[in-house]
Amino acid sequence: MNVNNNQITPPNWAKKLFRLLIKPEYLEEIEGHMEERYQDNLAHFSIRKARRLYIRDTIRLLRPVLMTRTGRKYQPNGNIMFRNHLKTALRSFNKEKAFTTINVLGLSLGVCCNLLITLWVLDEFNHDTFHEKGDSIYQVLRNQTFEGDGGINTAFGTSYPIGDALIENIPEIITQVRYATGGTIALEANTQLTEANLVAADAGFFQLFTFPMKEGNYKTCLSELNNIVISAQLAGSRFPNESALGKVISILAEGQKMDFAVAGVMENIPQNSSLQFDIMIPIGNFLPFNNPNESWGNSWLTTYVLLEKGTSIDLVNDKVKDLPGELADVNWFTLLLHPFEDRYLFSKFQNGQSVGGRIDHVILFSIVAVFTLIIACFNFINLTTARSSKRSKEIGIKKVMGANKSTLLSQFMIESTLLTTGSVFLGILLAQLFLPVFNQVASKQLTINYQNPYFYLVLAGIALVTVLLSGVYPAVFLSSFHATSALKGRLKKKFSTLFIGKALVVFQFSLSMILVAGAIIVYMQLSFIQEKNLGIDKEHVVYMPLDIQTSGHRKAVMTEIEKHSSIRSVSAANGNFIRRMGSTSDPVWEGKSPDAAQQWFSIMDVDFGLLEMMKIEVMAGRTFSPEYFTDTLNYIINENAAKTMGIDNPVGKAMKFWGEKGGTIIGVAKNFHFVSLRSPIDPIIVRCRPERSGFVYAKIMPGQTKEALNHMIDVHEQFSTLPFTYHFLDEEIENGYRNEKRTQKLAGTFSALAILISCLGLLGLASFSAQQRMKEIAVRRILGAKTMGLINLLSKQYLKLILLGVMIGIPIAHYWGSQWLQKFAYSVSIRWWIYGFPILMILLVSILTISRISLKAVNTNPTDSLKNE
Amino acid sequence: MKKSRLGEFQELILMTIVVLKEDAYGLGIQRDLEERLNERLSVGAIQTALKRLEEKGFLTSEWGEATNKRGGKRKRIYTATPYAHQVLREMRDIRTQLWDAMPNLGTNNA
Numbered sequence: 001m002n003v004n005n006n007q008i009t010p011p012n013w014a015k016k017l018f019r020l021l022i023k024p025e026y027l028e029e030i031e032g033h034m035e036e037r038y039q040d041n042l043a044h045f046s047i048r049k050a051r052r053l054y055i056r057d058t059i060r061l062l063r064p065v066l067m068t069r070t071g072r073k074y075q076p077n078g079n080i081m082f083r084n085h086l087k088t089a090l091r092s093f094n095k096e097k098a099f100t101t102i103n104v105l106g107l108s109l110g111v112c113c114n115l116l117i118t119l120w121v122l123d124e125f126n127h128d129t130f131h132e133k134g135d136s137i138y139q140v141l142r143n144q145t146f147e148g149d150g151g152i153n154t155a156f157g158t159s160y161p162i163g164d165a166l167i168e169n170i171p172e173i174i175t176q177v178r179y180a181t182g183g184t185i186a187l188e189a190n191t192q193l194t195e196a197n198l199v200a201a202d203a204g205f206f207q208l209f210t211f212p213m214k215e216g217n218y219k220t221c222l223s224e225l226n227n228i229v230i231s232a233q234l235a236g237s238r239f240p241n242e243s244a245l246g247k248v249i250s251i252l253a254e255g256q257k258m259d260f261a262v263a264g265v266m267e268n269i270p271q272n273s274s275l276q277f278d279i280m281i282p283i284g285n286f287l288p289f290n291n292p293n294e295s296w297g298n299s300w301l302t303t304y305v306l307l308e309k310g311t312s313i314d315l316v317n318d319k320v321k322d323l324p325g326e327l328a329d330v331n332w333f334t335l336l337l338h339p340f341e342d343r344y345l346f347s348k349f350q351n352g353q354s355v356g357g358r359i360d361h362v363i364l365f366s367i368v369a370v371f372t373l374i375i376a377c378f379n380f381i382n383l384t385t386a387r388s389s390k391r392s393k394e395i396g397i398k399k400v401m402g403a404n405k406s407t408l409l410s411q412f413m414i415e416s417t418l419l420t421t422g423s424v425f426l427g428i429l430l431a432q433l434f435l436p437v438f439n440q441v442a443s444k445q446l447t448i449n450y451q452n453p454y455f456y457l458v459l460a461g462i463a464l465v466t467v468l469l470s471g472v473y474p475a476v477f478l479s480s481f482h483a484t485s486a487l488k489g490r491l492k493k494k495f496s497t498l499f500i501g502k503a504l505v506v507f508q509f510s511l512s513m514i515l516v517a518g519a520i521i522v523y524m525q526l527s528f529i530q531e532k533n534l535g536i537d538k539e540h541v542v543y544m545p546l547d548i549q550t551s552g553h554r555k556a557v558m559t560e561i562e563k564h565s566s567i568r569s570v571s572a573a574n575g576n577f578i579r580r581m582g583s584t585s586d587p588v589w590e591g592k593s594p595d596a597a598q599q600w601f602s603i604m605d606v607d608f609g610l611l612e613m614m615k616i617e618v619m620a621g622r623t624f625s626p627e628y629f630t631d632t633l634n635y636i637i638n639e640n641a642a643k644t645m646g647i648d649n650p651v652g653k654a655m656k657f658w659g660e661k662g663g664t665i666i667g668v669a670k671n672f673h674f675v676s677l678r679s680p681i682d683p684i685i686v687r688c689r690p691e692r693s694g695f696v697y698a699k700i701m702p703g704q705t706k707e708a709l710n711h712m713i714d715v716h717e718q719f720s721t722l723p724f725t726y727h728f729l730d731e732e733i734e735n736g737y738r739n740e741k742r743t744q745k746l747a748g749t750f751s752a753l754a755i756l757i758s759c760l761g762l763l764g765l766a767s768f769s770a771q772q773r774m775k776e777i778a779v780r781r782i783l784g785a786k787t788m789g790l791i792n793l794l795s796k797q798y799l800k801l802i803l804l805g806v807m808i809g810i811p812i813a814h815y816w817g818s819q820w821l822q823k824f825a826y827s828v829s830i831r832w833w834i835y836g837f838p839i840l841m842i843l844l845v846s847i848l849t850i851s852r853i854s855l856k857a858v859n860t861n862p863t864d865s866l867k868n869e
Numbered sequence: 870m871k872k873s874r875l876g877e878f879q880e881l882i883l884m885t886i887v888v889l890k891e892d893a894y895g896l897g898i899q900r901d902l903e904e905r906l907n908e909r910l911s912v913g914a915i916q917t918a919l920k921r922l923e924e925k926g927f928l929t930s931e932w933g934e935a936t937n938k939r940g941g942k943r944k945r946i947y948t949a950t951p952y953a954h955q956v957l958r959e960m961r962d963i964r965t966q967l968w969d970a971m972p973n974l975g976t977n978n979a
Contacts, residue, residue, distance in 0.1 A: 026916070026920070028942050028943060029895065029916075029942065029943070029944070029945040030895075030912070030916055031942050032895075032941075032942025032943065032944060033895040033896055033912055033915075033916065034912055035942065036896045037896055037899070037912055040896070040900075056911070057911050057912040057913060060911040060912065060913035060914065061911075061912060061913040061916070062913070063913055063917050065917045065920050065921060066913070066916060066917060066920065
């Protein structure tokens with residue numbers, strides 16, 4: 001129509017303006033009037049003047065008489081239209097079942113993930129929140145400075161005198177409660193033996209922490225030394241149908257049997273408490289086992305204090321800090337008060353400052369949750385708008401017949417709202433379904449509490465975001481089609497949609513790349529850890545702790561066990577090879593310089609033959625041997641200990657510590673991993689103390705595990721009536737990596753999810769573009785293009801996007817991967833194929849997705865695409 | 870009396886419409902009146918007056934043909950109603966009587 005130069009016609013915007021504002025029924029006449037006037041003016045004046053006059057007239061046109069009255073248009077009956085829209089919506093879903101299913105599934109998957117992660121995050125924040133005085137309770141920590149190191153190590157263990165010292169010297173500290181764990185012990189109740197988790201605490205424990213008492217007085221239940229508080233579950237199972245108060249319970253530990261009288265039964269401790277135990281006795285009972293108790297350096301318990309309400313913690317911390325120095329002349333650590341409620345999430349310290357801890361994971365997962373939902377919503381939008389061309393005829397006709405924009409808008413809003421609400425419900429269903437699996441992986445007991453009003457709040461939030469985000473845009477987009485173009489089949493090519501779609505594909509694929517590469521790295525590191533030569537032979541080794549009955553017959557038990565053919569060798573040690581045993585800086589040795597900096601050693605006690613069983617190589621000197629009966633006074637050190645000591649030939653040098661007589665270093669052992677591969681190897685001193693080696697180790701012939709265990713049970717029962725406990729060394733070591741295993745599983749799952757969602761996004765984008773180019777494809781077909789060539793043509797642009805995404809993902813994955821690996825003292829190195837494999841996999845999956853779309857597009861009969869021209 | 874409801878401008882337009890007969894459409898009226906008054910008028914003023922007059926029942930209108938000149942838009946042709954004629958006559962009558970009563974102002978008239 002407008003072949004003329006733009007300058008000769010009246011200004012378009014002015015026209016648009018009065019078109020917008022003038023009453024529609026006057027519009028034709030007035031527009032014509034303006035046009036003719038303009039032509040008139042053109043004849044008499046210059047073009048510029050004519051345009052100016054036009055504009056002036058336009059402005060003068062805007063008088064109330066002529067203007068449109070907003071909103072007073074003819075509205076169809078709301079109710080009837082709603083029912084019609086519903087019908088139309090359902091019909092359109094039915095017509096495209098596959099598409100609708102994929103779309104809904106994708107969105108509900110996003111909702112499900114989001115919900116699960118939200119539950120997890122909420123649970124994490126909910127730990128330890130039930131204590132009434134919670135915000136005034138603090139845990140006492142120690143900041144230790146090591147001269148050699150120069151760094152500050154924050155320790156959670158405190159010594160006995162600290163609590164009282166705090167109360168006496170700091171007025172703002174009202175009470176203190178000491179708390180120590182006793183581990184799993186055997187107890188006898190109502191003539192039956194069972195195991196329980198034992199802790200000990202000061203009498204004020206239940207006044208500080210809110211663990212409600214079912215029976216008994218919470219103030220006095222720990223006042224007598226032989227009082228014991230048990231959990232409701234224990235009471236119920238040991239003393240059913242009667243009150244447990246006053247009943248006698250015997251604890252069998254440390255080679256003794258001690259009687260206690262039940263003074264309180266407490267409600268079972270909720271799962272979200274970081275303090276967990278079955279039975280509690282007054283802490284006085286532990287004192288004899290932990291001498292010297294006046295020593296400020298003997299840290300075997302935790303101390304909790306209660307501050308006056310409203311006290312400034314910084315003020316108190318200032319006062320508390322140098323107490324050890326002031327009161328006990330102890331200068332190698334200072335005290336720090338840490339909020340109890342932060343204990344669960346903020347336990348990481350660096351240089352004496354709280355720098356986070358578990359909270360970092362929580363934040364990470366929160367971000368993941370938000371992202372998952374957003375991506376799912378965007379995919380939904382993409383897929384929906386991609387199918388829009390199929391609706392264009394319908395929209396065009398409706399508009400021509402007089403439907404106004406708001407009617408169409410409400411139609412599409414109803415459609416998208418139906419879909420999105422459906423997805424939300426499906427998402428909840430999926431979440432409920434996957435909850436058990438998720439709980440297992442995350443080792444929690446999350447539930448969807450349908451009673452809890454909070455749940456509905458959270459749900460409403462998620463639903464609202466989803467519906468708004470995913471529903472509004474497609475509705476607006478669809479209702480804004482230009483009637484005639486829509487009927488002609490020409491779609492409004494919104495450039496921005498395409499761009500967002502492309503950007504999203506790139507983003508999703510880089511995310512997938514990161515996740516898959518990350519999962520591979522985690523997997524490799526885990527396998528490495530488990531298979532790396534620890535320096536000890538951990539295969540087929542069972543260890544059993546001696547209980548109070550068998551420990552009296554240690555030698556006999558060991559001899560008996562060895563008799564069986566399935567047992568290769570038997571020995572003993574004072575613990576599990578994984579857990580850190582006490583460390584000390586006491587040792588002095590021949591050649592130690594008098595003003596040397598403090599050096600710390602871990603101490604291990606073993607029986608003869610253990611080092612050989614574990615295949616710990618003694619490089620210099622010799623191992624312990626029964627031939628040398630003075631060996632019980634001698635020591636073997638590991639390489640790192642020798643290095644720390646700084647003497648060249650340690651063999652033969654004298655050494656002593658802990659007030660003992662002292663002996664000679666008879667051998668140097670090759671370094672072996674004491675604790676997890678996360679930490680460097682400690683300097684270790686090994687003593688030969690068969691009588692202190694309370695754990696019997698047995699090496700089993702491979703393949704005869706069952707017989708060996710049965711035999712051991714038999715032997716145990718000969719000497720003890722208590723239950724038989726045993727552990728496999730390699731299992732215990734693996735358990736130490738439980739966290740990593742969980743991360744591995746999660747990473748694997750999320751990678752798969754990410755790829756799935758990315759492909760959904762890709763699907764949407766590819767469909768959209770394929771539709772846009774239907775005519776082009778048709779014409780090319782007619783002109784003789786081959787199928788392969790066309791598929792190539794279509795796919796090229798996506799492959800570019802995917803490669804871009806992958807390229808972005810690689811450096812990020814590499815950075816994070818190396819950071820994570822640094823946490824381990826020993827780690828795998830990153831090879832090129834760690835990135836190559838994910839790239840290949842991603843490309844494969846995406847090619848499959850694209851080719852499906854392309855194939856469908858290419859195989860359409862060209863006449864179908866072109867017949868409407 | 871309905872004199873208060875018909876302003877001067879509206880009266881002028883009404884009379885122009887009667888004069889122009891079948892050429893009485895928006896722009897035609899505007900041109901004619903501009904020439905007689907010797908001043909520029911705005912489209913808005915004209916259109917507003919037309920609509921008001923139509924509302925008050927002084928005019929009827931109908932679609933004419935579309936011309937290319939107007940960009941394909943049709944003209945609307947206005948016609949004065951009998952009622953309008955009557956009102957116009959009444960107003961002239963009143964004016965005449967007033968002029969008659971005025972002493973020696975300007976030239977003669979009858």
